[in-house]
Amino acid sequence: MQHTDRGKDRSAYGGLSALGLVLALTACTSAGAAPPNASTPTEGSTIVLEATSFQPAEMHVESGATVTWQWAGSVAHDVTGPDFASGIQTDGTFTYTFNQPGAYDYWCNLHPGMKGTVTVVSS
Numbered sequence: 001m002q003h004t005d006r007g008k009d010r011s012a013y014g015g016l017s018a019l020g021l022v023l024a025l026t027a028c029t030s031a032g033a034a035p036p037n038a039s040t041p042t043e044g045s046t047i048v049l050e051a052t053s054f055q056p057a058e059m060h061v062e063s064g065a066t067v068t069w070q071w072a073g074s075v076a077h078d079v080t081g082p083d084f085a086s087g088i089q090t091d092g093t094f095t096y097t098f099n100q101p102g103a104y105d106y107w108c109n110l111h112p113g114m115k116g117t118v119t120v121v122s123s
Helices: 006-030
Strands: 046-050 053-055 058-062 065-071 093-098 102-107 115-121
Touching: 058 065
Parallel strands: 046 065, 058 115
Antiparallel strands: 046 053, 065 093, 102 115
16 A cells, blocks of 8 residues: 655645745735835935935936935035936035926936935826
């Protein structure tokens, strides 16, 4: 008489089914989510300059929105983009209004690698 161990087969498949369900639910809840360190058009429009980074580094706004960069701490930075430049500051704010849709890269001239993007969508 041949012995089969169906109990192990069922528990293995049950484990795979549960894992599949968890993965499917995780994919569904994270689909369409903004990437880490990015904002959505409804989240406000302030970018903080901290140490050597922009927080958030990616921002999404609607056309006509004004974005404010705010210095935190006492480190000198500037904000430079294709059509704007703040000048070097250690505190305070700089604002710019984005009227045209598109992706606008910006950077700090004092800290290589300190970069960000404002993506403007039609309102």
